[in-house]
Amino acid sequence: MRRRLLNEAARVLSEGGPAALSARRLAKEAETSTMAVYTHFGSMPELVRALTREGFDRFLVRVEAVARNDDPVAELAELCGVYQAFARAERDVYAVLFGGSTLLGFTLTDEDRAMGVAVLRHPRDAIRRCIAAGRFRRDADPDLLVRQLFCQMHGLAQLDHVGYLVGAHGPDRVLAAMIHDFAVAAGDPAAAATRSVAAGLGRGDSPA
Amino acid sequence: MRRRLLNEAARVLSEGGPAALSARRLAKEAETSTMAVYTHFGSMPELVRALTREGFDRFLVRVEAVARNDDPVAELAELCGVYQAFARAERDVYAVLFGGSTLLGFTLTDEDRAMGVAVLRHPRDAIRRCIAAGRFRRDADPDLLVRQLFCQMHGLAQLDHVGYLVGAHGPDRVLAAMIHDFAVAAGDPAAAATRSVAAGLGRGDSPA
DNA sequence: GTCCGCTTCATAACAGCGTTACAGTGGGCT
DNA sequence: AGCCCACTGTAACGCTGTTATGAAGCGGAC
Numbered sequence: 001m002r003r004r005l006l007n008e009a010a011r012v013l014s015e016g017g018p019a020a021l022s023a024r025r026l027a028k029e030a031e032t033s034t035m036a037v038y039t040h041f042g043s044m045p046e047l048v049r050a051l052t053r054e055g056f057d058r059f060l061v062r063v064e065a066v067a068r069n070d071d072p073v074a075e076l077a078e079l080c081g082v083y084q085a086f087a088r089a090e091r092d093v094y095a096v097l098f099g100g101s102t103l104l105g106f107t108l109t110d111e112d113r114a115m116g117v118a119v120l121r122h123p124r125d126a127i128r129r130c131i132a133a134g135r136f137r138r139d140a141d142p143d144l145l146v147r148q149l150f151c152q153m154h155g156l157a158q159l160d161h162v163g164y165l166v167g168a169h170g171p172d173r174v175l176a177a178m179i180h181d182f183a184v185a186a187g188d189p190a191a192a193a194t195r196s197v198a199a200g201l202g203r204g205d206s207p208a
Numbered sequence: 209m210r211r212r213l214l215n216e217a218a219r220v221l222s223e224g225g226p227a228a229l230s231a232r233r234l235a236k237e238a239e240t241s242t243m244a245v246y247t248h249f250g251s252m253p254e255l256v257r258a259l260t261r262e263g264f265d266r267f268l269v270r271v272e273a274v275a276r277n278d279d280p281v282a283e284l285a286e287l288c289g290v291y292q293a294f295a296r297a298e299r300d301v302y303a304v305l306f307g308g309s310t311l312l313g314f315t316l317t318d319e320d321r322a323m324g325v326a327v328l329r330h331p332r333d334a335i336r337r338c339i340a341a342g343r344f345r346r347d348a349d350p351d352l353l354v355r356q357l358f359c360q361m362h363g364l365a366q367l368d369h370v371g372y373l374v375g376a377h378g379p380d381r382v383l384a385a386m387i388h389d390f391a392v393a394a395g396d397p398a399a400a401a402t403r404s405v406a407a408g409l410g411r412g413d414s415p416a
Numbered sequence: 417g418t419c420c421g422c423t424t425c426a427t428a429a430c431a432g433c434g435t436t437a438c439a440g441t442g443g444g445c446t
Numbered sequence: 447a448g449c450c451c452a453c454t455g456t457a458a459c460g461c462t463g464t465t466a467t468g469a470a471g472c473g474g475a476c
Contacts, residue, residue: 033455100370147382155363162308174355181393241426
């Protein structure tokens, strides 16, 4: 029943948006009563918490699927592409994980956020390899840089979601430019950055 | 009454957060009945819309208060500082303006978003002056760059709000680094960028 | 002055929400 | 068999946004 409630919750959320997620709606979809929510989760916010944990897991799976290769800048670009692809594929879940969406009063705990921070290990390692490979400056600070990149990726994902990135330059164009400029500012030659970004974003699922 | 309801709404929102904003609570605070909301606004979402319009206005006032000076990169940095200061001063309003917060079912219309996009005119003009002054590359695209900067500013503001920017490097450090790297990638020499960012963020209200 | 019309507000109600108290109901273990 | 415990259906409480209804006040016309 627990599994079934979570599955229905994910389905209702993706099909009907955050407003459609209610205890009574869930009970109807799962062919049970609202009590099932309280025996298995305790409250609706706790059910949402379970949803976020699965969301973090799926996010981590995508990120870990990025293969290590001999061009760390391309690898970093691919990680960014995966980030955007996840944000688009699971808009409403992403909004809860990183966008501050409360969704029935649920708010992230420090422990929840730790799961999000844990994902940053991968881009930070990629940045370290960029430094080791001589692409980024030797005195660059991976911890600071990964935070900057995190802000850029989240800002892009959410502004796109909310509808602010319409017009001349779409989100894909902005994404490529941001990664390119990020690498250049970190020390990568412009031509090399252009090549690696194209290679990284071309690999795997396009965020489009 | 209309004014009074809006004032009380802004107060309740800032004091009690989004969850505290309800028609009955508003009616009690403004010493009237819930009907007042419907005669003056039609619905609660429409009242929220009125709140957002005032939010956009206050945002624009802050941005327009940034004085033009002979260092366009510093001016750009100051604009970024003002952006962060506004996001922190009016967290919940900002979350509705740019963060996709629904707040009683309200969602932005294209017209609403146009008010947000209008604010971007100022940083875009600053970027143009950076190009004209020879600080940024002559072939830089202001429209693309301002979108990149927008993403960075929003990502920083919201990740800070949600609580993801704790630890070694706080939001102020990340902000300075992002603007610096943004300028460097656009063509500004690192030393000049460092100086201008320090000057721009030092001016006016600190985002801290 | 008196009446009309219009705006505005108070009361009460409806449907929905999360949540809870209570009364089973079923299956597994002794 | 008997017992216990996890589970669930029903109904209710207090909250939400919203609406129907009626009353009150105000401004202008005659």
